[in-house]
Amino acid sequence: MTSSPVFQALIPLVDDLSRELPEQERYRRLLQALRLLLPCDAAALLRLEGEWLVPLSVNGLSEDTLGRRFRVSEHPRFQVLLANMGPTRFPADSALPDPYDGLVQGAHGDLEVHDCMGCPLLVDEHVWGLLTLDALAPGRLAPVALATLQAFASLAAATVRVTQRIERLVMRAEGEFQRAETYRLAAGQRPHTLIGQSEPFRKLLEDITLVGASALSVLISGETGVGKELVAQALHAASPRAHRPLVSLNCAALPESLVESELFGHVVGAFSGAVSDRRGKFELADGGTLLLDEVGELPLPVQAKLLRVLQSGQLQRLGSDREHRIDVRLLAATNRDLAEEVRQGRYRADLYHRLSVFPLRVPALRERGxxxxxxxxxxxxxxxxxxxxxxxxxxxxxxxxxxxxxxxxxxxxxxxxxxxxxxxxxxxxxxxxxxxxxxxxxxALHGAPAGPPRAEPLPGPEEAPVGDLREAVEHFERRQIRASLERHQGNWASAARELGLDRANLRRLAKRLGLV
Structure with a gap:
C-alpha cells in the first residue's frame, strides 16, 4: 500500500520531535516541508505575544519580515484567523488586505490579490500563534484541503511544545530564574525589542541569559546607538529583580553640581534651591536595578562617593548625616574605553573594576551582517x-x-x-x-562613506599655533568643533555624534574653549 504524500512529508518531521535540534532549525524544517508539499509561494510561523504577532520563521518571504512585529488590530486577516479555532481559507477576491502584500519573494509590482490560508496553533488549549500560507496566483491554494493544513498546524504545535519542554529543562539544569525577555511592553507603546540572528548578536543574547539571573555588576560598552539601554532592560528582565523597578540615570545629561544629588538624594537646605527632601536614584531603585548610562562622564569626586556606596551598601543624602541601607543591582553603560580612561588617570581604577565584574560588549551594527x-x-x-x-x-x-x-x-x-x-x-x-x-x-546611501565620519586632519607644522602643548590642543579642539558645527548647520547633537562626544560634554567643552 502506497502512503500519501502528506504522510511521507510528515514522517521526518515527526522523527525530528525526538531529536535535539535548535529551535530555529525545527521551525525551518517544518516550513520547508510545507512548501515542498503544498503549492504555496510563502509560509510563515508566527507567535502571539500580547497584541502582537511575531514571525519566528518564514519561507518565501523577504528577510526583513523576521524583524517585523504585526499589531493584530491593524491586520483584519490575522484577526479572522485568530478568531477561528480551525483552518481558514480566504477567497481569492477577498477585500481584506494581506499583511504580506509586497513581501513575497519574487513578486513584482503591487501584489494585492492572492490566495491565503491560515490556522491557529493551540498549545495547552491556548492560542499560541499562527501558521500561514500565501500564493501569488488566485486559486493556487484551492486544491489544498483544510485537513492537510490542520495536520501541519497540529505538528507545528507539537514542535512548539517539544521546544518549550527542552527549554524548561535547560533552564532548570542551569538554575536560571527566568529566561531573558527580548522586549518590554509598555501601555500604549511599541515593544522595545532586541532583534537579530547574527553570530555576534547570538553571543550577546547568551551572555545576557548567563549573567542576567546573577547579582553581578555589568558594564555594557559599545558605540553610540547600538542599543545599550535595551541590553540593560533585558538584563533586568532576566533577573529575580524583574518585578522591581529599573531606574536609569544619564550621567552626562546633568551638570556636575547636580549629579551627586541625583544619585544620592538631598535634604532641605543642602544647597541653594533644596526646598524639600528628595530621594536619589539609588533609593528609588532599592530592591531593583539601577542603570548608570554614560558612566564614563562621572566627575572624579562623584566617582569616589559612588565607590563608597557600592562597597558599603549605604548612602547619605546630601546635607544629612543619616545613613540609608540600599539593595541595588548596578548596571553601567558607556561608549568610552574605560580601561584607557583609567590608564590616562581620568577614571578611578577601583571603581572601574567594581563596575566591570562582568563586561558586556554590544556589537556595532556593521559587525552584524x-x-x-x-x-x-x-x-x-x-x-x-x-x-x-x-x-x-x-x-x-x-x-x-x-x-x-x-x-x-x-x-x-x-x-x-x-x-x-x-x-x-x-x-x-x-x-x-x-x-x-x-x-x-x-x-541615498549609494555615496556612503567607507567608515565613520572623519574629523579634520591635524594641522601641519605651518598651521600649528605658537605656544605650549595645552594651547596647541585647545587650538585644535576649537577648529574641530567649529568645522563640525558648520557641517551640521549648528546642530549640536549631530556635531557631537560626529566627534564621538556626548552632546552635554560637547557644550561644556565648547564653553571652556570660549565658543559659546
Missing part, C-alpha cells in the same frame, strides 16, 4: 502603521545598499533613516497606491 535587514523590517512595519499604508517594503537594490553601508550611528541611525526615508517617499507618491517600495535612491 544581515541583521540590518531584520531591524529594517521592524522599523518599516512601525512606519507602515504610522503612515496608514498596506505595505512598506524594500527593493533589491535597497537591501544591498543597507547591507553595504557602515552605519556609524548604528541602530539609532538606521531607525531615523527608515523613518525619514519612508516619510519622504510617502510625500512624493504620484498616486494613491497603498503599497510603497523604498529603493536605494530613496535611502
Amino acid at each position: 544581515t541583521d540590518v535587514l531584520l531591524l529594517t523590517g521592524y522599523f518599516l512595519e512601525e512606519n507602515r502603521s504610522r503612515l496608514g499604508l498596506r505595505s512598506l517594503r524594500l527593493s533589491g537594490d535597497a537591501e544591498a545598499a543597507l547591507c553595504a553601508y557602515p552605519w556609524p550611528g548604528n541602530v539609532r541611525e538606521l531607525e531615523h533613516l527608515v523613518a525619514r526615508t519612508a516619510l519622504r517617499a510617502y510625500g512624493q507618491r504620484r498616486d494613491d497606491s497603498r503599497i510603497l517600495t523604498l529603493s536605494a535612491e530613496d535611502f
Whole structure:
C-alpha cells in the first residue's frame, strides 16, 4: 500500500520531535516541508505575544519580515484567523488586505490579490500563534484541503511544545530564574525589542541569559546607538529583580553640581534651591536595578562617593548625616574605553573594576551582517502603521545598499533613516497606491562613506599655533568643533555624534574653549 504524500512529508518531521535540534532549525524544517508539499509561494510561523504577532520563521518571504512585529488590530486577516479555532481559507477576491502584500519573494509590482490560508496553533488549549500560507496566483491554494493544513498546524504545535519542554529543562539544569525577555511592553507603546540572528548578536543574547539571573555588576560598552539601554532592560528582565523597578540615570545629561544629588538624594537646605527632601536614584531603585548610562562622564569626586556606596551598601543624602541601607543591582553603560580612561588617570581604577565584574560588549551594527535587514523590517512595519499604508517594503537594490553601508550611528541611525526615508517617499507618491517600495535612491546611501565620519586632519607644522602643548590642543579642539558645527548647520547633537562626544560634554567643552 502506497502512503500519501502528506504522510511521507510528515514522517521526518515527526522523527525530528525526538531529536535535539535548535529551535530555529525545527521551525525551518517544518516550513520547508510545507512548501515542498503544498503549492504555496510563502509560509510563515508566527507567535502571539500580547497584541502582537511575531514571525519566528518564514519561507518565501523577504528577510526583513523576521524583524517585523504585526499589531493584530491593524491586520483584519490575522484577526479572522485568530478568531477561528480551525483552518481558514480566504477567497481569492477577498477585500481584506494581506499583511504580506509586497513581501513575497519574487513578486513584482503591487501584489494585492492572492490566495491565503491560515490556522491557529493551540498549545495547552491556548492560542499560541499562527501558521500561514500565501500564493501569488488566485486559486493556487484551492486544491489544498483544510485537513492537510490542520495536520501541519497540529505538528507545528507539537514542535512548539517539544521546544518549550527542552527549554524548561535547560533552564532548570542551569538554575536560571527566568529566561531573558527580548522586549518590554509598555501601555500604549511599541515593544522595545532586541532583534537579530547574527553570530555576534547570538553571543550577546547568551551572555545576557548567563549573567542576567546573577547579582553581578555589568558594564555594557559599545558605540553610540547600538542599543545599550535595551541590553540593560533585558538584563533586568532576566533577573529575580524583574518585578522591581529599573531606574536609569544619564550621567552626562546633568551638570556636575547636580549629579551627586541625583544619585544620592538631598535634604532641605543642602544647597541653594533644596526646598524639600528628595530621594536619589539609588533609593528609588532599592530592591531593583539601577542603570548608570554614560558612566564614563562621572566627575572624579562623584566617582569616589559612588565607590563608597557600592562597597558599603549605604548612602547619605546630601546635607544629612543619616545613613540609608540600599539593595541595588548596578548596571553601567558607556561608549568610552574605560580601561584607557583609567590608564590616562581620568577614571578611578577601583571603581572601574567594581563596575566591570562582568563586561558586556554590544556589537556595532556593521559587525552584524544581515541583521540590518531584520531591524529594517521592524522599523518599516512601525512606519507602515504610522503612515496608514498596506505595505512598506524594500527593493533589491535597497537591501544591498543597507547591507553595504557602515552605519556609524548604528541602530539609532538606521531607525531615523527608515523613518525619514519612508516619510519622504510617502510625500512624493504620484498616486494613491497603498503599497510603497523604498529603493536605494530613496535611502541615498549609494555615496556612503567607507567608515565613520572623519574629523579634520591635524594641522601641519605651518598651521600649528605658537605656544605650549595645552594651547596647541585647545587650538585644535576649537577648529574641530567649529568645522563640525558648520557641517551640521549648528546642530549640536549631530556635531557631537560626529566627534564621538556626548552632546552635554560637547557644550561644556565648547564653553571652556570660549565658543559659546
